[in-house]
Amino acid sequence: MKxxxxxxxxxxxxxxxxxxxxxxxxxxxxxxxxASVPAATGYNRCPIWHLCIFNGFNGTGxxxxxxxxxxxxxxxxxxxMQLGWKVRSTWNRHLYVEQFYLWRNFGxxxxxxxxxxxxxxxxxxxxxxxxxxxx
Numbered sequence: 001m002k003x004x005x006x007x008x009x010x011x012x013x014x015x016x017x018x019x020x021x022x023x024x025x026x027x028x029x030x031x032x033x034x035a036s037v038p039a040a041t042g043y044n045r046c047p048i049w050h051l052c053i054f055n056g057f058n059g060t061g062x063x064x065x066x067x068x069x070x071x072x073x074x075x076x077x078x079x080x081m082q083l084g085w086k087v088r089s090t091w092n093r094h095l096y097v098e099q100f101y102l103w104r105n106f107g108x109x110x111x112x113x114x115x116x117x118x119x120x121x122x123x124x125x126x127x128x129x130x131x132x133x134x135x
């Protein structure tokens with residue numbers, strides 16, 4: 001009988017606890033919070049210290065990301081440029097000027113972006129086949 005009374009008292013004390021108690025965040029709650037952050041869009045998809053080339057205006061559409069300051073063939077590895085789609089905007093997040101070229105191996109210079117500049121190509125006029133850092 002004593003055992004039954006002790007168990008009944010314990011049940012009542014557990015039932016009196018609030019439904020949710022504040023406690024330290026766990027990995028599961030941190031993951032859930034991170035999952036609710038919206039994905040970056042537009043120019044914000046371009047990581048710092050990189051050059052990003054977009055096939056849509058204002059950083060929209062498909063894009064390619066480059067780390068190195070020189071690329072003799074910017075088409076290889078960039079899906080939309082391999083399909084022959086034109087470049088409509090760029091963001092140079094490097095700390096130096098990037099010169100863009102119409103041909104591979106730095107042939108026929110056509111435009112450039114200053115360090116940190118976002119740019120657009122009027123009417124989506126251009127293909128970028130290579131680019132190089134300007135000293």
